[in-house]
Amino acid sequence: MTSSYNARLSSLHIHSVYCDGSDDIETLCAAAFQKGLRTIGFSSHAPFLAKRAKPPPPQTQWHMRPQDLGAYLAEIHDARRRWAGKLTVYAGLEVDYMQDIAGPADFAEYRTLEENALHYIIASVHYLVPPHGEPFTVDGADEEFESGLRDGYSGNIEDAVNAYWDAEEALVEEGGFEILGHVDLIKKNNAGEKYFSPQSEWFVKRLVRLAGRIAASGITVEINTGGLNRGRTTELYPSPFFLTLLRQRNAPVVITADAHCAAHLDGCYPQAMEALRMAGYEEEGVNSFGSAWR
Ligand SMILES: [Zn+2]
Numbered sequence: 001m002t003s004s005y006n007a008r009l010s011s012l013h014i015h016s017v018y019c020d021g022s023d024d025i026e027t028l029c030a031a032a033f034q035k036g037l038r039t040i041g042f043s044s045h046a047p048f049l050a051k052r053a054k055p056p057p058p059q060t061q062w063h064m065r066p067q068d069l070g071a072y073l074a075e076i077h078d079a080r081r082r083w084a085g086k087l088t089v090y091a092g093l094e095v096d097y098m099q100d101i102a103g104p105a106d107f108a109e110y111r112t113l114e115e116n117a118l119h120y121i122i123a124s125v126h127y128l129v130p131p132h133g134e135p136f137t138v139d140g141a142d143e144e145f146e147s148g149l150r151d152g153y154s155g156n157i158e159d160a161v162n163a164y165w166d167a168e169e170a171l172v173e174e175g176g177f178e179i180l181g182h183v184d185l186i187k188k189n190n191a192g193e194k195y196f197s198p199q200s201e202w203f204v205k206r207l208v209r210l211a212g213r214i215a216a217s218g219i220t221v222e223i224n225t226g227g228l229n230r231g232r233t234t235e236l237y238p239s240p241f242f243l244t245l246l247r248q249r250n251a252p253v254v255i256t257a258d259a260h261c262a263a264h265l266d267g268c269y270p271q272a273m274e275a276l277r278m279a280g281y282e283e284e285g286v287n288s289f290g291s292a293w294r
């Protein structure tokens with residue numbers, strides 16, 4: 001990518017039929033080209049490779065199956081060759097981070113493959129791993145969050161939310177990825193401030209600390225419109241306040257749609273651009289990570 005790269009013309013967080021998306025690779029490429037996008041990257045929910053023994057990773061329907069990873073990378077590289085000159089296509093993964101269970105490091109060897117290499121990783125915290133009880137997703141159904149909170153954290157929301165920020169900090173510290181996914185996903189089940197106030201001192205303190213660590217790491221933060229696209233949230237990830245903290249510390253950002261279908265490839269991008277402007281970002285400063293990519 002060059003310095004003239006236009007933030008609005010890329011879509012780097014895309015799910016396909018390899019995980020829980022509804023469209024295949026070719027359909028998504030064709031739709032992206034039709035929409036006038038210049039750059040797309042596929043980021044299926046990475047499989048759990050079960051390299052680390054304990055505890056075993058969760059079994060889900062929304063992650064890619066481990067046996068499909070080779071075909072996934074090959075199919076994207078085929079599309080990359082086919083679309084060369086019209087659309088730049090990257091092979092990525094959205095990798096779950098669960099401390100000592102799963103993370104970007106599990107995919108290090110795929111980045112240096114001679115053929116069909118993995119170009120980039122979006123690292124996301126979807127799971128809390130409580131001291132007791134089972135790991136649970138923070139963005140799943142309300143009942144799952146409710147029972148995870150009760151069984152894993154004795155119902156103490158502050159403990160659960162702090163555990164989420166601990167995981168984000170540990171992930172940033174470990175590194176090994178390009179884009180930090182939906183950094184404040186923990187708010188998803190907090191509509192109407194059901195569990196906590198994002199203005200609470202304890203909460204704001206963690207945001208400020210995390211923003212500082214992200215900026216120091218040089219990792220790019222995604223401005224994710226997925227919640228808006230799917231009608232699940234009324235604001236972007238991250239919140240306007242978090243975005244301002246990131247801007248003040250000069251953290252690089254990229255707009256993504258977390259698209260699960262072709263129609264959402266650039267969904268709600270105007271809102272994301274507006275949020276970035278409000279936070280003080282200049283358009284040219286968006287997506288400054290490109291030079292590091294292969
Ligand atoms: Zn995600």
Ligand SMILES: [Zn+2]
Nearest residue numbers: 013015094258
């Ligand atoms: Zn995603």
